[in-house]
Amino acid sequence: MARSARRSAMALAASAVALGLLLSGCAGSASSAPAATTSQADIDKAMTTPTTITFWTSNKLQDEVDLFEKKYPAITVNLVDSGSGTDYYTKLRSAIKAGNGAPDVAQIEYHHMPSFILQGSLDDLTPYGAADVKDKFATFAWNQVATDKGIYGIPQDTGPLGLLYRNDIFAASNIKAPTTWDEFATDAAIIHAANPSQYIANISPSNASATMGLFWQAGAQPFSYDGDKTVSINLDSPEMVKVAEYWQKLVQAGTVSTDPDFTDQWYQGLASGRYASWVSAAWGPLFLQGTAADTAGKWTASTLPQWAAGENKSGSVGGSANAVISTTANPIPSAVFAEFLNSDPESTLTMGTKQFLFPAAKATLANPAFTDQPVEFFGGQKINELFSQISPTVNPDFQWLPFMDPVFDSYNATFGKALTDKTSLTDALTEWQKQVVDYATSQGFTVK
Amino acid sequence: MTTTAPRQVPAPTAGPEPALRVGPVRRRASRTRRQQNRAAYLFILPFFVFFVLMLVVPLVYSGYLSVFREQLIGGLSFVGLDNYSRALQDPEFLAGLGRVGLFLVVQVPIMLALALIFALVLDSGRLRFAGFVRLGIFLPYAIPGVIAALMWGYLYGQDFGPFAQIAQFFGLPAPQFLSSQWMLASIGNITTWSFVGYNMIIIFAALRAVPEELYEAATMDGAGAIRVAWSIKIPAVRPALMLTVIFSIIGSFQLFTEPQLLKTIAPTVIDGAYTPNLYAYTLAFSRNELNYAAAVSFLLGFLIMVISYVVQLSTQRKERSR
Numbered sequence: 001m002a003r004s005a006r007r008s009a010m011a012l013a014a015s016a017v018a019l020g021l022l023l024s025g026c027a028g029s030a031s032s033a034p035a036a037t038t039s040q041a042d043i044d045k046a047m048t049t050p051t052t053i054t055f056w057t058s059n060k061l062q063d064e065v066d067l068f069e070k071k072y073p074a075i076t077v078n079l080v081d082s083g084s085g086t087d088y089y090t091k092l093r094s095a096i097k098a099g100n101g102a103p104d105v106a107q108i109e110y111h112h113m114p115s116f117i118l119q120g121s122l123d124d125l126t127p128y129g130a131a132d133v134k135d136k137f138a139t140f141a142w143n144q145v146a147t148d149k150g151i152y153g154i155p156q157d158t159g160p161l162g163l164l165y166r167n168d169i170f171a172a173s174n175i176k177a178p179t180t181w182d183e184f185a186t187d188a189a190i191i192h193a194a195n196p197s198q199y200i201a202n203i204s205p206s207n208a209s210a211t212m213g214l215f216w217q218a219g220a221q222p223f224s225y226d227g228d229k230t231v232s233i234n235l236d237s238p239e240m241v242k243v244a245e246y247w248q249k250l251v252q253a254g255t256v257s258t259d260p261d262f263t264d265q266w267y268q269g270l271a272s273g274r275y276a277s278w279v280s281a282a283w284g285p286l287f288l289q290g291t292a293a294d295t296a297g298k299w300t301a302s303t304l305p306q307w308a309a310g311e312n313k314s315g316s317v318g319g320s321a322n323a324v325i326s327t328t329a330n331p332i333p334s335a336v337f338a339e340f341l342n343s344d345p346e347s348t349l350t351m352g353t354k355q356f357l358f359p360a361a362k363a364t365l366a367n368p369a370f371t372d373q374p375v376e377f378f379g380g381q382k383i384n385e386l387f388s389q390i391s392p393t394v395n396p397d398f399q400w401l402p403f404m405d406p407v408f409d410s411y412n413a414t415f416g417k418a419l420t421d422k423t424s425l426t427d428a429l430t431e432w433q434k435q436v437v438d439y440a441t442s443q444g445f446t447v448k
Numbered sequence: 449m450t451t452t453a454p455r456q457v458p459a460p461t462a463g464p465e466p467a468l469r470v471g472p473v474r475r476r477a478s479r480t481r482r483q484q485n486r487a488a489y490l491f492i493l494p495f496f497v498f499f500v501l502m503l504v505v506p507l508v509y510s511g512y513l514s515v516f517r518e519q520l521i522g523g524l525s526f527v528g529l530d531n532y533s534r535a536l537q538d539p540e541f542l543a544g545l546g547r548v549g550l551f552l553v554v555q556v557p558i559m560l561a562l563a564l565i566f567a568l569v570l571d572s573g574r575l576r577f578a579g580f581v582r583l584g585i586f587l588p589y590a591i592p593g594v595i596a597a598l599m600w601g602y603l604y605g606q607d608f609g610p611f612a613q614i615a616q617f618f619g620l621p622a623p624q625f626l627s628s629q630w631m632l633a634s635i636g637n638i639t640t641w642s643f644v645g646y647n648m649i650i651i652f653a654a655l656r657a658v659p660e661e662l663y664e665a666a667t668m669d670g671a672g673a674i675r676v677a678w679s680i681k682i683p684a685v686r687p688a689l690m691l692t693v694i695f696s697i698i699g700s701f702q703l704f705t706e707p708q709l710l711k712t713i714a715p716t717v718i719d720g721a722y723t724p725n726l727y728a729y730t731l732a733f734s735r736n737e738l739n740y741a742a743a744v745s746f747l748l749g750f751l752i753m754v755i756s757y758v759v760q761l762s763t764q765r766k767e768r769s770r
Contacts, residue, residue, distance in 0.1 A: 086733065118520060206715030229521045260715050265607055403520065405734040413719045420716040439735065444521030 038127045038332065046332035050074045053334050056082035056092065057107035057322070059156075059355055064347040068340050075333045082107070086405075096121045096327055104328040105338050108153060109320040110144035111209070114225050114402035116323065117152050123324040124150030128335035133343045140394040141360035145321045149227045153321030154342040155360035157351070159281030160390040161213050161314045164288060167300045167379070169198065169276040177302040181246060184305040188255035191276050202275045203247055204261040205416030208408040209317055214279065216315030216398050218243045218307055223401045231401055231440050232448040235433040236426075242307075244415075244425035251422055258419040267291050279304065281317040282358035282387040289377045296377045301386050303393075314393045319360070358387060365391055401436075403443065410435040514742035531743030540721035541744060545751075547632065548723050552700040555636035560692055562640070563647035567685075568677050570648075571655040582652070586645035593642060597709035600638045605713070626714040635706045643699070647692040654688035655681055690763060694756050701752045704729070724748045 055065070055077055065077045080103065082088050089112060095102035096119070108116060116122050130151040134142055141155035165177060170187075173194050178184040188200035204210055215222065220239035224232045234240070250256040257275065259266050269275050271292040278284065285301060304314050322338040324331060341347055348361040352370045364370050371385035401407060410432055418428035440447050517527045535541050566585055570578055588596065603609050604625035612622035625634045658681065666676050682689075704725040711718040711726075720730030724744065731741035 260713060263713050268608060409720050409734050412715045417716040444519040
């Protein structure tokens, strides 16, 4: 049992890590994409011609597919449980390269989107009216799928960050949820002094994606990609250094732990109170209920501590979009399907309430049927409501590189290693920067 | 394979056939022989087809891959032996080689010495429950490497592993099995545990083939059990030992499963280039450098071949000079 839990957690971690896509987020980018529009008559004709399209996803979306097929009876969707993580992307890339066997529509995590865009593997959805649905999505999520050059996917789920904390441990030390990172540091010392085997939080040396969420919140923009041959890499920018120096103090003082996450030890730590809080994405609360079931009622969720009092900013970890694969013979039904699935109010509400995917669609984020659900594990707190309020505070300008796997690997060898060895985190940022720039150069990119 | 082989295993005789059959009968026999040969080729054909498809073709293909380079920007280009010269100067690759080299010279002698001792003890016939003991030592080999590494990962755990708990009980600091200083030793322990039984069985089988008369003669000459082991048994199992050495060299250089699985619990100790095989994997699946990965794999294979050959040659020479 422990093994299967670990495997699913690893898959989750991998998918969280994987997320990315790039797309750039330059403001106003989508509207400037100059693509020919497919006429409504063409779309109507395609949607009434009997067609089967294949959809690869690790989410159990049959309910939503049923809604689509009810609206478009001529289209049949072949829903395939594709698995997730590295194996999934290897399979998808191989099928695309081979020219057959690839799906028409696929789930792709945001942080992997740029690498598929780079390879020309995704269709620009602008001709099929994708620009019209832009305003239906949280801005930061839309910026993960749209670049200056086109719209390459429709956002599905997201991972805005909040703080989940053990109210019993906090109450025992007479502290409240920290509103600033300064308070968080003070509280960290109090909690660790009260019980040397407890830490206010853990910062993972192996989960670049999670740590990236902390940098994201602080306004760092370490990456950008122009959709062609130019990338910029700023892993040692002032915002990055600010975050690194902050955690350096806590690590040096020994008031936070630096355990690898999504391991047996880490699950144990969540369940046993070793970690008094967890900086978690919106998908974390549900995950926690499965991992630390015995601690029901002892958890409370709040917004992240802020860098300046009175601010309200967050980052994001995880989430994915549905993209139309360029090898498809049926681009119109595929694009319409991706749009419908992720923007139809009934479909997105079902995803939020039945499949527990935290929505990118604004309509669901504002829908009481979604936000008003009390969660017993959190003492009846309306978790969805809280994270729905966090969603608009996520910094919208974060982008990814078209090669996140080596960047994340390099995190372990540099920043992660410095966390474990308690050496300089700013030096580690410099080294991380160097490794990523070297890689980008060796792959032929122009580094700005 | 070695010069000692014919001494212990009586070579199969050619059989009575040629002596008995002469004249015209013989010609018919050769026709039969030809038919038999044809049938034999037919029988090995399936193997041969799979051998070519599954081994030769991939090998040639990766050799072909290794002389190209594909960049994310710029595409595929022929680079000749550039990937090889890059590998020879690649600090990550060389560090990994050094690591498995160290592993080889420390872990392999320990494991083979243990395997030899166990085999000799079992063969001495003085052990009670010999069958049970033999099975017990062999059992870890039957456990898949993945499971073994996961299990040891748990045992090594710094918070809830049994060793940590015992240390805690006595008020001692938990042993840091997964720290960078101890990691190689911890991996060595896992592989020793897994493979000592396998090597023991090979040596033990060779011991069973030693003719009893040798022991009788030695006993008659007044040799004790230790003396018999040293002067008769060990020289007799030399070829088998040699075999286990070669297997172990290959195994050490190809170390992959254990570090790959321990990586999840010690991600900052084991990086993507911890062993050459892990490095090739990282290059291919994370860094998008499939061609360079092919070159690294080829180079590693070549190195294993050279070292195995040198080891075998040097022992043969020693044998001859006796």
